[in-house]
Amino acid sequence: xxxxxxxxxxxxxxxxxxxxxxxxxxxxxxxxxxxxxxxxxxxxxxxxxxxxxxxxxxxxxxxxxxxxxxxxxxxxxxxxxxxxxxxxxxxxxxxxxxxxxxxxxxxxxxxxxxxxxxxxxxxxxxxxxxxxxxxxxxxxxxxxxxxxxxxxxxxxxxxxxxxxxxxxxxxxxxxxxxxxxxxxxxxxxxxxxx
Numbered sequence: 001x002x003x004x005x006x007x008x009x010x011x012x013x014x015x016x017x018x019x020x021x022x023x024x025x026x027x028x029x030x031x032x033x034x035x036x037x038x039x040x041x042x043x044x045x046x047x048x049x050x051x052x053x054x055x056x057x058x059x060x061x062x063x064x065x066x067x068x069x070x071x072x073x074x075x076x077x078x079x080x081x082x083x084x085x086x087x088x089x090x091x092x093x094x095x096x097x098x099x100x101x102x103x104x105x106x107x108x109x110x111x112x113x114x115x116x117x118x119x120x121x122x123x124x125x126x127x128x129x130x131x132x133x134x135x136x137x138x139x140x141x142x143x144x145x146x147x148x149x150x151x152x153x154x155x156x157x158x159x160x161x162x163x164x165x166x167x168x169x170x171x172x173x174x175x176x177x178x179x180x181x182x183x184x185x186x187x188x189x190x191x192x193x194x
Contacts, residue, residue: 006038010064012056026055075099083109089121090114091167093179105180109135112167116140123164128182130161133163137175140168144156 013023020038024031036042037052044063046161053060064117076097083103084093091114096107102189114120125145133156141157142148151157161181169175 003034003127005044006040008050009034009044010038010054012058012062016056018056018074020063023052025057027051041091074100089117092130104183106183108179108181110177112137112139112169114168115170117166117168120166123166125164126161127183128161129158131158131180132156132181133178135178136166136172137169137173139175139177140170142166142168 013020013141020031020034023029024034027034029048033042033048034052037044037048046060046064049060053063053190076099078094078096078098079136081094083096084098086093086095088193092111094107094109094111098106100135112120132151133142134151136153139151140148140152142165149157149170150170167175
């Protein structure tokens with residue numbers, strides 16, 4: 001699999017008429033490291049893929065993901081205000097694009113009304129990763145291992161869901177955010193046969 005990734009990097013570099021040395025200078029990665037990546041002798045990390053993709057002006061997904069044979073062409077649309085709503089602890093979750101089977105992410109539009117840690121129900125934790133992008137209002141995110149951080153519209157954060165966390169809306173209006181939770185593969189129930 002790494003060899004396939006390496007050839008994708010090499011092909012993108014050559015399409016842009018960039019030598020290995022030029023890619024090294026522009027990316028800050030050594031010629032040796034880039035050569036090992038292109039020859040499948042080193043593992044490509046997400047950070048390195050992002051760096052190379054940025055220099056070559058190509059989508060990072062072209063390095064990180066390969067289409068699977070027989071892959072389906074699926075899509076899911078949730079029209080504005082039509083997602084299923086879940087309410088609790090001064091939060092309203094609108095489930096977005098939920099009709100894929102065997103998905104690995106859950107997407108939400110969340111309206112946070114809680115003005116205090118207690119009003120939000122205290123600490124919560126879950127398996128997987130959590131991503132938040134603030135759309136409006138101000139969100140104060142509390143985590144057990146870090147000082148609280150205030151996120152403004154346009155700010156994003158990704159953290160491990162196992163780490164205890166809590167949300168507080170600061171300011172006059174509710175915090176509205178897009179949220180995604182990964183679903184660990186071992187926690188997804190298998191579809192019953194037949």
